[in-house]
Amino acid sequence: MTIAEMPAISKTDARIERRLCELATCDPASMWRAQDELSSAIAEAGMHFEGRAYPVCLRPFAIDSGLANHLGVTAEAVIELLDVVAELYCRDEKIQNMFPFYKHLRHWITNIPKYRPIARICRLDGLFGSDGHYKIIETNTEAPGGVIQNGLAANIWSRIANPLTPGLSLDVSKQPFAKDPSCFVQELMSAYYSATGSRLRTAAVVNFRGRYMNEVDLIVNGLRDAGSKAETFDASAMKRTRRGLIGPDGDLIELVYNKLDPRDLVATSDLSDYLDACAAQEVVSINPWISQWILADKAILAVLSDDQFSSNFNAKQIELIARHIPWTRLVGEGVTTDPERRRIELIGYIRKNKANLVLKPSNATRGEHVLVGRLTSSEMWEEHIDRAARNPYVVQQYVAPGEVTALHLPNRSIKKMACGIDCYVFGGRLAGFQSRASLDPVMNVGRSGILLPVAIE
Template identity: 75%
Template structure:
């Protein structure tokens, strides 16, 4: 951690619960919901139509952007920026640890047979070129990371475009407030994502990019793909969407169906499905051998995106790999996480515990998650789960890769939920997009559900800076 980063963290040690601008928006929405809700829904519908007309969607469904923004101040922006950028540096350390630390490798049993692919690290840094760090602001005022999303996160282009469209709609909730979405790089210039892909290729190869492919598998996870392909073409590259099976490994390198060499691939797929598929072997091997520049590399797709990576960062066993400032940073900004298995470890206060007993006795303060699932699959929040179901999941978790994580209570916000046509309190979080090691922008999701995901009826709040 650089001195600048460390001093920045000290200067903004905690953040207020809510900005003054956001408090004003909250009051206005509550007032208008009572006296003039029709006008609010009319403006919300105008925004939703503009979003749809721009071609934005979530896997064929409406892209659920809310009229009500989350307004954050410069102090919180700085707090989030420093936190996110330091986390990316720590993931570089964790990636290098994985290559030689057998105790760490043991936390990722699902990938044991893939270790020869995963441990082939690229020379460029940061290893994670594109990611979205999901987090919540804890009761202590510190932003805490609860998931890393270092594979191929959604929203890398659409969220910046959505913010710009939102800013162009006359909005009774923000009238008279000086809010700005363009202080986020990906909202000011939605092409910054593609520029990062091109820049990473140049750094890795020393050449200008000529050919690229956005890669998926069996037709899944195609959201935003058209935007990415078009962006690469506008950057001067010959680009296409290709299925893994359409590419072949040759002595010249990875080639597409037309026989032309592919120089860069961006992975938009579920690596869990690929790992056991024989037809993916050529592609897996070519990327691992760095015969093509692959963003993000396999260490990011499997290990660094697995929820157990937070157990690596937050477990005392691995602290010898970090300096004192980094250890202090991790304690503040990484949610306490452990792989669920019998044995002795330390709790969030660093007291020695037997983990399974601790999970049984502290249900209200814990969350159980499959270590490598997506979109909130099978996540259990202890305080919202019956004791019987919790016990069943402890037994299941001890047999399969699950993690247990401290419960970070989300803050609440009043928002419009377009599909249910309701205005209610919802839980929300703030996610940080990081491109090339630098903060690119924010996403805020809100939901009635304890697990915030737009695939589970969640919504997106535009993030504006006051």
């Protein structure tokens, strides 16, 4: 089987779907009892989504080992590619100009660490294109959700009696973060050792104004269990001293994990101590500012997919980009090339090709203001083209999501939903998968989406 022929959905997954539809008709009570047992076990383990139930579905997404290996190889190669782009950003003014929102932050961004990969913790979000190739539509190199919870959830799911999977051989333990719940914390420890040659003694999970607290307790407790002193601090409470970065208790901090929305830091004037210390590498920062701001911005996919930058990549990298990065452009007046490499005037092309395009703010999260052309009225599309031309937006080739029938937890019903599969990469190596499903074509747990445990047959 060639890569282009690899199915997104396995025969086993199709069998699970048929079984779900049968139970939904003949014995829905047994199915929902098992779902409630799973949901209770998830809650008892301390998992949540911003104080709400962590929406893990009883129905898994099953993939075969060949596809799992292919996704891992692809994800790891893309992380290496992001290192190349980070270095290009630091020296190429044309590429810097594709990220105008961060122009005043370059003195923090361009002081990049020597260790590789730069994005030590990352989640690549993807869908399967019509050509059969896995397409990465977002990079999530800042502080992606699910780094601990999804591995724990898969592990708990595997222990629940499941009426959807009798007689099936499904394994979650082939994913490192499901096999070993300490996988994420061990990567933080390893990242510190790689940067310093020393064992980590003190760490902080850095938040800002109490937002994005999911998994924070799990991370802090995991670091403590590994023998490090760890706390949660607000970024504004950090102080830069001659000794290094200190927290409000006055103790020196050796590593910080940024669990925050980096956009919130851009316009805040009282964070210079923290920003300066991280940029100067007086503390090991996971992930560094170039990863938080530039590599996480959707315009990074425009850098990768635009022919004008292809001379910066070798033949293997160009092939990787062609297969796995969808056509993406920063929205603005001017001439570029379309997905078939024909010269076009971009704004006119966006107007004429609504059905095949998606408009996205380049640095928004959780699907904010994403517009799928084929699901949008012509009037709204025109309005967003004007907005996109005045603000940092990207236009991207539409990649249709897969479809899956699953238990929609918010309203306790069986629904056919859009779905995709995402790859977690820790320290340049695949850590595991997540599959999101949603009634909304813009899939996000924050928009009533659900999570399907990924199991490998």
